[in-house]
Amino acid sequence: MLFVPILREGHVNPCIAIAERVLADGHRAVFAVNNMWSGRLTRYGIEEVLLTETAVPTRPASGVRNAALDVMASGEFGRASPIEKMRLRAANPQHFITHVQYMDAALERLLPAVRPDVIVLDQLVTLPAAELYGVPCVWSWATSSLMMIDDERAPPGQSGLSATGDQRLWREFRQVVRDVARDNWRAFNDYVVGRGCEPLPEYCFHKPSHYLHIYSFPLELDYQDIRPLGRNYVRFDHMMRTEGHQTFAVPPELAAKPGKLVYFSMGTTASVDVSNMRRLVAILAKSPHRFIVSMGAKHKEYTLADNMWGAESVAQTLVLPLVDLVLTHGGNNTVNESLYFGRPMIAMPVFSEQYDNAQRLHDKGFGLRLDAYKCSEEELLADIESLLNDRQLAERLAKVSRRIQTDNSLAKVSQLIEDFAQNPRKYID
Structure with missing residues (x-):
């Protein structure tokens, strides 16, 4: 199986989780990587094949930082609402198409050498080379399930609007998305058709019927009760990788302090907004609790308070079992992993699917949603105390955690992909 994820942690990590199960069942897992990721996956037993630098332009070793700074420069950060941020997105079809062409050309060159039986994509748009190669394709979604397919029975993806809210706001947001996407979609559709693929559905950047779609979202949060999905969409409660090569213990200087233990992460991207990280750290410094x-x-551009310990990155799946509460940007991986361990969340979304996840947690009563830029000291500290002292919520989350861990749905992913590879018609008309 050849995995072709967007080369950022939020997309690579779920693919690692799938690959671990694939390897355990005796298959090969090969990842297409760039220089920044080269050598980082072999510890999981995963093979790597390098995307040539001439094919896919990447920034140097600081690529994660620079990618985050690109998002910051685009207007995604800050106090603007989700719909305002959507309006701010510059429609730049040529830049968009150029990147896709590089990735598509790189994949086209790799495929004859790798000769996969199945291609697993974790992308935001289709890569024609994958469709044209002629083997079954699986689409792994590392975003909110609302972003897989736009269904008017549910809120639009990236809107942060409630499933029980005013549907006039749903329609307004959808229209803004179409206005912003129009030029990009036309240019991309022309490119896809020019490559020999079928035309795309209007305003959709992939053809859903061509793939088996797998996604992770706990049953307790999913939207299938209001918009059922076709048989080529399969949900898993999580896509959590194992970290057997790592260990973590609460540092002694933090372990000796009083108070509950809280995990605070704004993710790889939003954490580069240093001014807001400083603001939030200053608030949390006034809490009687401890923070990882x-x-x-x-990380070198701001300082933590005495009730905190931190690092550039931490082994999140090893930290979560140790804490009592999670303060998060609301990314898909963190939400799924926190529910796996039964941890309440305060979600402070910054962009994209984070808004949807934060609102869903709030609506379903598994956490609270706060504005990452506007929340006051009083609000944040009060919400921390509220969730830490909510025994009823703790019991509900413990029950959810037991169900997820007992069901162990991800164990079935390898067999699912194998079945799909042998009989695609079973899933796709």
Whole structure:
């Protein structure tokens, strides 16, 4: 199986989780990587094949930091609402198409050498080379399930609008998305058709019917009760990798302090907004509790308080079992992994699917949603105390955690992909 993820942690990590199960069942797992990721996957038993630098332009070793800074420069950070941020997105079809062409050309060159039986994509748009190669393709979604397919029975993806809210706001947001996407979609559709693929559905950047879609979202949060999905969409409660090569213990200087233990992470991308990280750290410094902080690529540019310990990145799946509460940006991996361990969350979304996840947690009563830029000291500290002292919520989350860990749905992913590879018609009309 050849995995072709977007080369950022939020997309690579779920693919690692799938690959671990694939390897355990005796298959090969090969990842297409760039220089920044080269050598980082072999510890999981995963083979790597390098995307040539001439094919896919990447920044140097600081690529994670620079990618985050690109998002910051695009207007995704800050106090603007999700719909305002959507309006701010510059429609730049040529830049968009150029990147896709590089990735598509790189994949086209790799495929004859790798000769996969199955291609697993974790992308935001289709790569024609994958469709044209002629083997079954699986699409792994590392984003909110609302972003897989736009269904008017549910809120639009990236909106942060409630499933029980005003549907006039749903329609307004969808229209803004279409206005922003129009030029990009037309240019991309022309490129896909020019490559020999079928035209894309209007405003959709992939053809859903061509793939088996797998995604992770706990049953307790999913939207299938209001918009059922076709048989080529399969949900898993999580896509959590194992970290057998790592260990973690609460540092002695933090373990000796009083108070509950809280994990604070704004993710790889949002953590580069140093001014806001400083603001939030200053608030949390006034809490009687202790904090483990995932500081991000710009960790040297701010200082933690005495009730905190942090590093550029931490082994999140090893930290979560140890803490009592999670303060998060609301990324898919963190939400799924926190529910796996039964941890309540305060979600402070910054962009994209984070808004949807934060609102869903709030609506379903598994956490609270706060504005990452506007929340006051009083709000944040009060919400921390509220969730830490909510025994009823703790019991509900413990029950969810037991169900997820007992069901162990991810154990079935390898067999699912194998079945799909042998009989695609079973899933796709």
